[in-house]
Amino acid sequence: MEPTPADRIIPINIEDEMRDAYIDYSMSVIVARALPDVRDGLKPVHRRVLYGMYELGLSQTKAYKKSARIVGEVLGKYHPHGDVPVYETLARMAQSWALRYPLIEGQGNFGSIDGDAPAAMRYTEARLVRIAEELIKEINKKTVDFQLNFDASLEEPVVLPAKLPNLLLNGASGIAVGMATNMAPHNLSETLTAIVAYIEDHDITIPALMEYMIAPDFPTGGIIYGYSGVREAFETGRGRILLRGKATVEVSANGKEQIIVTEIPYQVNKAVMIERTAQLVNEKKIEGIADIRDESDKEGMRIVYDLKRDAIAHVVLNNLYKQTQLQSSFSVNNVALVGGRPKILNLKALIVHFVDHRHEVLVRKTTFDLEHAKKKIHLLEGYLIALDHLDKVIALIRSSKDAELAKSALMEAFPLSALQVKAILEMRLQRLTGLERAKIIEEYHQVQKLIDHLLAVLADKPLRMQLIKEELIELKERYGDARRTIVEYEADAFTMEDMIPDTEMVIMISNQGYIKRTPLVDYRLQGRGGVGAKGITTKKDDCTAHLFIATTHQYLLIFTEFGKIYWVKVYTIPETKKATQGKAIQNLINIAPGDQVRSIIQVRDLKDQTYVDQHYVVMSTRQGIIKKTPLRAYATPRANGIHSIVIRAGDSLLDVQLTNGAHHIVLALASGRATQFNEQDVRPMGRVASGIRGITLAHEQDRVIGMACFPTSDWDVLVVSENGYGKRSSLLDYRITKRGGKGVKTMQITEKTGKLVAIHAVKNQDELMIMNQAGLAIRIQVSTLPLIGRATQGVRLIRLGQEDKVVSVARIDMLDEVDGPDHKVRSGVVEMGIAEPLGGQVIEEDLVLREEIEGLDDPIEG
Template sequence: MDIAPTDRIIPINIEDEMRDAYIDYSMSVIVARALPDVRDGLKPVHRRVLYGMYELGLSQSKSYKKSARIVGEVLGKYHPHGDVAIYEAMARMAQSWSLRYPLIEGQGNFGSIDGDAPAAMRYTEARLVRISEELIKEINKNTVDFQFNFDASLEEPVVLPAKLPNLLLNGASGIAVGMATNMAPHNLSEILSAIVAYIENNDITISELMEYVIAPDFPTGGIIYGYNGVREAFQTGKGRVVLRGKATIEVTANGKEQIIVTKIPYQVNKAVMIERTAHLVNEKKIEGIADIRDESDKEGMRIVYDLKRDAIAHVVLNNLYKQTQLQSSFSVNNVALVEGRPKILNLKELIVHFVDHRHEVLVRKTTFDLEHAKKKIHLLQGYLIALDHLDRVIALIRESKDPEVAKAALMETFPLSEVQAKAILEMRLQRLTGLERAKIVEEHHQVQKLIDHLLEILADKALRMQLIKEELIALKERYGDARRTVVEYEADAFTMEDMIPDTEMVIMVSNQGYIKRTPLVDYRLQGRGGIGAKGITTKKDDFTEHLFIATAHQYLLIFTEYGKIYWVKVYTIPETKKTTQGKAIQNLINIAPGDQVRSIIQVRDLKDNTYVDHHHVVMCTRQGIIKKTPLHAYATPRANGIHAIVIREGDSLLDVQLTNGTHHIVLALESGRATQFNEQDVRPMGRVASGIRGITLAHEQDRVIGMACFPTLDLDVLVVSENGYGKRSPLADYRITKRGGKGVKTLQITEKTGKLVAIHAVKNQDELMIMNQSGVAIRIEVSTLPLIGRATQGVRLIRLSQNDKIASVARIDVLAQVDAQDR
């Protein structure tokens, strides 16, 4: 029912009331709880704790007092929001891992970086540190405004004088209503140098200030990974700073590798980080870690990750950075109260507001000292008047019946104020001696000099700024220290490669276009003449046509029968067991219907201009055409591929190899002949050229089966026939001829050996991977093959089952493999 308005009932709109109440509440939280003042960098609770301790006399030179005593003082006088809130704020100011420059010196258990809570306040003790005293000094000289406390029985400071820029040194964090602040700590020496630079040049830019302030400096040290976020935070007041723990890789006496972490990112709980890492290891989301131990002690932090013998330390470390809090981020949001209003501030604005505050404090302090000095000299002038007329003053006093009469008589007789007359009456007789008179005269002179100096300060802003500058330089010398946080300027975001070991892989491509990769370690070495092991399961009428070794991070340049080129990273190829078939290559590249892979080469890095500019791609076709093109022509990957060579009618691309421009090239024919010529005989051509004659076929049905490129002359020529026979011969046995010749015999072709199917340049330390059409693979050492003449039929390399034949042969560079593992 409706209620009629009366004198005691006032109708209001509930929406208006809720809005007004919420605004009042939010402003109370913003101003009186969550956000720091830009001048002293403190929230009310922290300011009250420091002021309460100052009033208790807990300076650095005094003994500790129980924390409960301090909390009671602050709670009863200034901060009636509960003892827990006060003690938590007080404990945080004593934690060296929370504040870059702790403001309280604690005695007892004030918590740990593992998240342990401080001991109860009745067990701990505390006092101020010297830096805190620098924040409070001069507070009794009317340098700051005071306000009534919660019950108007006492006064508390609105802000502290703050000789040091605490907001920049220790940062701040807090969540208000509709806004939050998260300010990073910085190095004292860097910040004070930047403030001095600003005082010397008020027009200094933020970029110029960054020459002094390198980056935030966190109390737990570690590494700032990348500089873009730092630059953005300094310029705008907002930015994301990526932090990493400091980790090194060490090798124990028994040869095992360890990752040792000695610093962790700011605000990371060490115990929680270790626990979560162990959980990820147990779930096999991070592999390669055998054990985790926390060996931290009073000497410092030390977290040990024992690695498994087959683990690659850098990959494990990258996984730790990627998946654990060993890498975290600090989102800078520089929101502080400026004249009671929240504002986002960049680096220069923070410095400007601090200098303005110090300037105001200096003016108020100087004014206070001047007033005090004027009162002092006023009394001294009265003393001097009394001393100059001492007999008359004494007589007046003796003639007076009481002090009031004496005071009035002195004021009537001499030009004295009431204050001076009262001081003369209270003056001790010992000051009437000649020596004491000289002291009064000298004191009058010194006070007059002080007054002149104070007046000069108040009249000259440049002098005031010079005094602030000198004060900051002295504070830097007293409290300055080295940076704890290292800055790694050039840092890229994580890529897939960071998480994948750059291990040796066997890449297989079948005749029908199925591709897969398998770790090389899955294929054990066997002796020459063995039966091999199952290397792949293929469809009927399919067989492995291409087989080679590459590392996971290398690029594959895939050349097709139609003369097109495609790019693939090795790690993007599906990794399978050695007996599985693999995936259709059409899943990786946009190969045209009817086209098929003919050759694949691996290159180290297409982004390394030095590497690209010093290599060539040499191609040969079934009909003996050869072509050489600079690698940089193919250094820009495209999803749909590009033309690598123009194929003549009736011909097809056969083999492609990477050279440095000075190789010796050997082309071999199915008929068992081969020719050797210098790479310089083949001039570089454009990407769409068709090439020139490399070797002349023995007859119409003959064709080229392969190309071997020799960087030096001390390598051997290895040839393999389709029935599993092979040999190696010195390259010197092949005379150098002009390109385009018919060549010389390289293998005695018989019904027993079958046709020639493969040719390679090998050295004694190499290994061979031989794959049959039935999918059986064998891995043998080149050193087990006899070194015999080029015109012989060779020896048996693998025993073939009936109707089986050799499908492909790949060379394994063992020395390169060892180098990769060492890296």
């Protein structure tokens, strides 16, 4: 009785079936498709393409064959999947931008770095390159295992002999089920040198290997930006490597700057990168680029970014690195099959597995050669026996009716094997001559020597390692080349500063605490005695209290009336037009209620230990107290600020300046007197000390209005009064006294001049920026001021309206050197002095500046 359909149904648990089926599928993907073998660095499809081409005889010395012919060979014999994946595999192995050492030499269109697809397989041709032959050439000596193909009609290699560490040289990438691999390519010379070092010392550490094998070497060149990711990848098998394109800044024929990119990061599509960059430029997310052109040709890559005239090249380049694929990352994940199982491998493990594979191949090759040599010498022994008894051998052969009887007769007459007798019967008559006999004897001795050598190799592992080492050295000399990818070891991550130009800014703070920054170029140069230009808009009961100049990357150290210090980066201050009010400073620092900014200095870099250790912060108060503290005491920014000085009752902080410890210090009073003493007379104190006496006030209503610090005695003293009068005198006119004196007259104070409000150290090439209570600012040259005696009243600097006063004075120190006919000043230093119509103080500071000087047409007064 036949079973019914119901009897043929076997109930199973669907969860078990799905689990088993999925495991089988995932293992098939892992082992047979996605992950490379650690020994030859190839996935099955790559191995089959190379082996198929080898069987077709497509060596470097042979003619090309159509890619369609190769794909058909591989599909029909070894890889019964789609023809498109096989052709894509073949094409990728021929692309110089995809593989560091291409394994296939293509003829025709095999795609481009712009993402163009290869031409159809019927149009292209291919053959193996010499390095690919090094992976295969020993395969006929039973060096590797073979397995049946998909229909069990043929055999294919499980792995290739691989004289070269292809996995390290070309890397690999693939996505399996639950795991993936992404291995970087490396330089052949460095890699083989590192392997030789391992062979010489099996206990070598990964850091020692990294002395030979510096970093990955990508086919598209570029720059490895930072070394920590490389180190992590070598030591653990996983790491993130930051890659940058290679770019230079050039000047075109029309005088405009250009950014020229000649190399891009690995696996970046050039056309997509350019298209995305153009989109960002159109969206105003990247500024300063006027045009983008791709001038790449057969000679090499060349992407040109034309910059606008006001663009700063390094800022634009940093924006390109930040926002486009001109900078990308390569995430290393060294997963490969070891004994058929996926493992994460570090650098040494990859080298160890390759050397073990080469050792096994060498043993199998040596064993094969030994067997072949033994067969050869066995035949030669038979030849010699036959030649020694030539007449008898000929007689036996002639007397035999057929070959079988001749074979039996020879084996009965002489100690010969069936194989030897067969060779004797097939021997040509010409080998019976005396000369041929000598050749046989010579060949016999050579084969015997070979056997002795092969036996020695099989018996001596150090000798086998020496042979592998010599083989690698020979391959290095034959195929080694220079590194393409540059390594920048010390590289920091992007910060906000990298995206912001380091330009000069005018910083203004009002008496009520409104702060803003405006580009210095917005203030044109004017002649002495002008009325100025609108510099700030303030409320009716407010006015400018602080005016100084700083670059966007500098730190501002903000000192308050209560003796606290806060830290601010200039670029964090809101940038506005010069006539606007600004924003409340409470948005930037946590200043206490009732406290107000008294002085500000800017420093170059608080992280530069040498710079910090060589500078001091000198403070003065309105009551004539002075204090000096090392800058390192204020080198650790804190959000809520810290105490910088202890303020005595009835006093307040007035001015803070940065010195090198050897300046001349001049303190000036509102009454028009000033005293000069050496900075060494002021001993360094702790951060919370109160200070010592710097100058004695002339009377109870008198106060200190400013402090000037002079690096050398060849500087001039500039003083400005509240009614807009000022002058400069030689510092030599002020005798050096002891700290704490009453000083000498520095300006003739009259009702016309008003009280003294500012003092500065200046040179002839400097400029001044003066602002009044109405918010008008004027910028003039110090050279327009006559050098006169210290007891005079000076000349008019700015014309003031009724009830108006000077509230701030900034000094811009310009270098003597100018560039070209346009007189573009190269750089300089700025000091600030702030008058105090609403409480008063002075600020002094240093900075670097660039500005165009316009001509002066206002005559000098007085």
